[in-house]
Amino acid sequence: MEKEEIVSRLTPVFRKVFADSTLVITDQLSALDVEKWDSLSHMLLIAEVENEFTIKFKLKDLNKMANVGDMIAIIESKL
Amino acid sequence: MNEYLIRKAEPGDIPFLADVVIASEKGMSDRLSFTTLFNKPETEARELVIQMFEEEVDGCELSLSSFIVTEFEGKPISGSGSWIEGFNGNMPSGILKSNLISYTFGKESIVYLKTKSHIVKDLQIDREPMTLQLEYFHIKDEHLGKGLDAALMDRIEQNALAEYPALKKVQCQIFKNSVFSIKILLRHGFKIVQSYRSDNGEIFDYLPYNEKLLMEKVLNIN
Numbered sequence: 001m002e003k004e005e006i007v008s009r010l011t012p013v014f015r016k017v018f019a020d021s022t023l024v025i026t027d028q029l030s031a032l033d034v035e036k037w038d039s040l041s042h043m044l045l046i047a048e049v050e051n052e053f054t055i056k057f058k059l060k061d062l063n064k065m066a067n068v069g070d071m072i073a074i075i076e077s078k079l
Numbered sequence: 080m081n082e083y084l085i086r087k088a089e090p091g092d093i094p095f096l097a098d099v100v101i102a103s104e105k106g107m108s109d110r111l112s113f114t115t116l117f118n119k120p121e122t123e124a125r126e127l128v129i130q131m132f133e134e135e136v137d138g139c140e141l142s143l144s145s146f147i148v149t150e151f152e153g154k155p156i157s158g159s160g161s162w163i164e165g166f167n168g169n170m171p172s173g174i175l176k177s178n179l180i181s182y183t184f185g186k187e188s189i190v191y192l193k194t195k196s197h198i199v200k201d202l203q204i205d206r207e208p209m210t211l212q213l214e215y216f217h218i219k220d221e222h223l224g225k226g227l228d229a230a231l232m233d234r235i236e237q238n239a240l241a242e243y244p245a246l247k248k249v250q251c252q253i254f255k256n257s258v259f260s261i262k263i264l265l266r267h268g269f270k271i272v273q274s275y276r277s278d279n280g281e282i283f284d285y286l287p288y289n290e291k292l293l294m295e296k297v298l299n300i301n
Contacts, residue, residue, distance in 0.1 A: 031174055038203045039173030040196050046181045047189040059134055062178035066170060 001079045006053075006072050013052050014068075017045045027069030053079065080226060083156075085234050088146035090133075092155055096146055097128040099158035103215040106257045108287035115285040116195050117180070117188035131179040138162055138169035139176045140214040147234060149218070149227060156222050160215040161235045163243050165208040172206055195285060201277040202291045204252050211239045213251040216260060232267045236298065248297055255290040269294040 007025060015023050018036045031037040037045070049071070050056055055078045065071045088096060101121070105111050113124035131141045139145065140160050149157035164172055181189060206212055213235065218227055239246055251269065253260055261271075273293040282289045 031171060038200075038205070039171075039177045040192075040200060040203055042174050042177040043181050043189050044193055044196065046177070047186055047193070050186070057182070059136070059178060059182040062182060063136060063170070063175065 001076065003072060003076065006075050006079075009052055010049065010068070010072070010075075013048045014045070017041055017048055025068050027072070028067055030067040049075070055079070080230055082151060083222075083227060083230070084150040085147055085230065086150065088143050088148045088158070090143065092146070092148050092158070093129055093132045093143065095148070095155040096132055096143070096158050097125050099146075099160075099217040100128050100141070100215055101125060103217045104287075106254050106260075106287040108256070110283075110285060110287050112199075112286055116192050116199065117184050118191040119184070119188060127183045130183045134179060134182075136175055136179055138166065139172035139179070140212075141176055141179055146215075147231070147238070149222075149231065151222060157218040157227060157231065158215065159213070159217070159231050159235060161211055161213045161239065163239055163246065164206045164210055164212050166243060171208075172212065173203075198279050198281050198285055199277070201279070202275050202282075202286065202289075204275055204291060204293055206252075207248070207250060209243070209246070211236070211246055211249040213249060216251075216263075228263045229267065232263075240298070246298060248295060250296075251294045253292050253294060254286070254288040255292055256288040261292070261294070264294050264296075267296065269296045 011025055014025050015021055018034055018041060031042065046057065046062065053075055055075065057074065061074045065074065101111060104113065111121060111124060113119060113128065114121050119127065132143050136142055137144045139162065142162065145160045145162040147159050148155045162172065169175070236249065251264055271292050272295045274290060276290045
């Protein structure tokens with residue numbers, strides 16, 4: 001799957017989890033940049049992303065995800 | 080105090096630390112968020128807490144490396160967790176903890192959490208980077224009142240300062256009804272700096288109390 005397609009599928013997931021219909025995701029975007037991205041919403045985000053792409057992240061994958069770019073790269077590697 | 084041995088936690092302490100986490104999470108109540116928010120019985124939640132410790136992720140409250148343990152007559156009688164938030168480039172501890180929970184508790188629990196998250200969201204408090212964070216401070220009842228709390232606090236601060244000499248602040252998030260723990264913190268120089276309250280009436284079904292305090296101690300190191 002191309003990166004552009006991953007981004008286009010991730011965007012509505014992020015917008016839904018963080019209840020922000022204008023949220024634009026970039027490679028650099030991280031929990032520090034989104035006010036509602038806290039420990040609670042992070043768990044919901046992971047579950048929604050796994051659901052969207054029918055994948056299961058390993059713990060070491062999750063702990064490597066410092067930003068959205070890392071998340072995209074890991075999703076890419078699993079598809 | 081000579082009869083007590085304070086040391087870093089080891090893998091063999093993990094079952095005891097799971098009990099420390101559960102006792103601390105409950106505070107002065109019988110509500111354990113690992114069961115109420117994730118729809119797991121306490122026995123299973125305890126096993127999952129053990130699994131999270133066994134993953135050995137550093138930098139959060141479920142890291143083995145965050146804990147010191149006190150031994151009395153060869154047996155653990157206290158466990159205390161602390162870490163420097165974001166130290167060595169670590170991710171925010173809340174994210175690390177969420178990753179551990181997401182991975183070990185599984186999708187069904189997270190789907191359940193989704194239906195309850197609105198109830199507890201007002202008590203989510205960010206942790207300040209490069210501050211020492213205290214979490215899960217538990218001493219068995221029969222060893223309270225013997226000066227162990229002060230010795231543990233001193234050891235925690237000394238360990239952190241040895242690792243990061245520029246450390247300026249210690250913080251602790253605590254439910255307001257944990258009166259004995261609050262007394263210990265006040266006695267050790269902490270002050271209440273902020274209060275977070277939820278007016279959602281359901282919160283008492285899920286968490287020990289509807290108000291959390293952020294307590295802080297400024298370190299006066301020359």
